[in-house]
Amino acid sequence: MRLVIATCSVDYAGRLSAHLPLAKRLLMLKSDGSILVHSDGGSYKPLNWMSPPCTVASVDPTPEQVEVGVTEVWRVTQAKTNDVLVVTLYDIEHDSSHELGIDPGLVKDGVEADLQRLLAEQIELLGDGHTLVRREYMTAIGPVDILARDSAGAAVAVEIKRRGEIDGVEQLTRYLELMNRDPHLAPVQGVFAAQEIKPQARTLAQDRGIRCVVLDYDAMRGLDDSHTRLF
CATH class of the missing domain: 2.70.180.20 (Protein Yojf; Chain: A;)
Incomplete structure (x- = not known):
């Protein structure tokens, strides 16, 4: 640098x-x-x-x-x-x-790590027919949280955040640019998944062809029982 x-x-x-x-x-x-x-x-x-x-x-x-x-x-x-x-x-x-060497990547906090694990276990939340390829799929600039396949077999790269902001969309964009150069993966779709996605981040994601998915952490953990709710 x-x-x-x-x-x-x-x-x-x-x-x-x-x-x-x-x-x-x-x-x-x-x-x-x-x-x-x-x-x-x-x-x-x-x-x-x-x-x-x-x-x-x-x-x-x-x-x-x-x-x-x-x-x-x-x-x-x-x-x-x-x-x-x-x-x-x-x-x-x-x-x-300055030579900084290879960065090990961001260490997720507890909630983001749990969201990644839960979404990998409930990959169908991305849509019917989705299947998990692997978690922490490594690229030259760091790991993508989840690599999946959709119902048609196309690759899907998922970036997971607790709060979805513009920086997270930029991070996923960089991953997609690299992954789409790999003929074994391309074309790769992008999914930006978070508990909350800021309007500016959603607008930027949509402009770049990235799909946004809002994750319900409690429901994914089985704590939000719809049968006990009035509405």
């Missing part, structure tokens, strides 16, 4: 356009080709980013840019959509590279 702290501006062009004016920011360039632009606020979420697969090219600034202090220009292109992120750098205060 390469970490750069620099005064920069950032412009995004693609399905929408966005501009970050000149300011000091942290730029993270990962080995998978992705780039994230962070400020000192806003919690963990980047101000802008480009998801893999993408390429980063360093472009010489124009004479006009040099006159106003531009030292370097990065042009980041998304391979599938041709969206472009342009980072215009002025003063670079820090530039370092």
Whole structure:
């Protein structure tokens, strides 16, 4: 991973356009080709980013840019959509590279681990005719929670969260991009399953062709007996 702290501006062009004016920011360039632009606020979420697969090219600034202090220009292109992120750098205060090695993946908390186990045991909750292939199906960037097959035999990748937010959809999107390159699996459908799915996450999932499934944890554990309820 390469970490750069620099005064920069950032412009995004693609399905929408966005501009970050000149300011000091942290730029993270990962080995998978992705780039994230962070400020000192806003919690963990980047101000802008480009998801893999993408390429980063360093472009010489124009004479006009040099006159106003531009030292370097990065042009980041998304391979599938041709969206472009342009980072215009002025003063670079820090530039370092670090080898992080292979990440073991996220260790699930108790509820997410239970949801994964229960859904594997009750795979029919995804739809009639679904069958389990395996839990924790490993990819090059981490394990997919569940790999299943639908009634037609097509592969289904399931990402499980306690609370479904945009980050979970992005995570599943990265898994699907890799899995759909495997001729033995493709085409792979995506299912985003959670106890609660935020409206923004649902909208993003639907835009990317990912199906959302809301899980009733108590019912899956057999604690919600419909015969004892009035409604």
